[in-house]
Amino acid sequence: MVRLIIGILLGLWGLPVLVFSIQNLIGSLSETEPQVAGMFFFVTGLPALVMLLGAFLLIRSYLKNPSKPAHPVQSRLSTPDSQNTSGQYCTKCGIGLAADVVFCPNCGQKITP
Structure with a gap:
């Protein structure tokens, strides 16, 4: 700004x-x-x-490249959300993931099967 x-x-x-x-x-x-x-x-x-x-x-x-507000930090022990049917979690931030994701929607980490 x-x-x-x-x-x-x-x-x-x-x-x-x-x-x-x-x-x-x-x-x-x-x-x-x-x-x-x-x-x-x-x-x-x-x-x-x-x-x-x-x-x-x-x-x-x-x-x-405008300044963006920081994303709220989510707990690494978060429970799976309603979209999570695979039981996968991001190894970087711990958020629950859907079955068909390639990248974490929270932190951008590449998801390996």
Whole structure:
């Protein structure tokens, strides 16, 4: 969640700085001041592009892998549930398993027959 908030804040700060930089760059070039135009690009335009790239990467990384709440811990001595007809239990977490499962639905452990 922190990545998302920081990404949004970077984007909200970087976009106006980029617009400001582009306006001053165009204004300086129209007044035939190439040195001033270069200064606006390197001092404000380039950092604004870096901020927008950072914002994009932070938001994308959050959307690909959002924080998920932890699963509640189940007792290793849990009784078989109504779906468990095989009498199998996961060797990693101890949850009762249905007869046709390949992976534990609780922890993801591969079930071997």
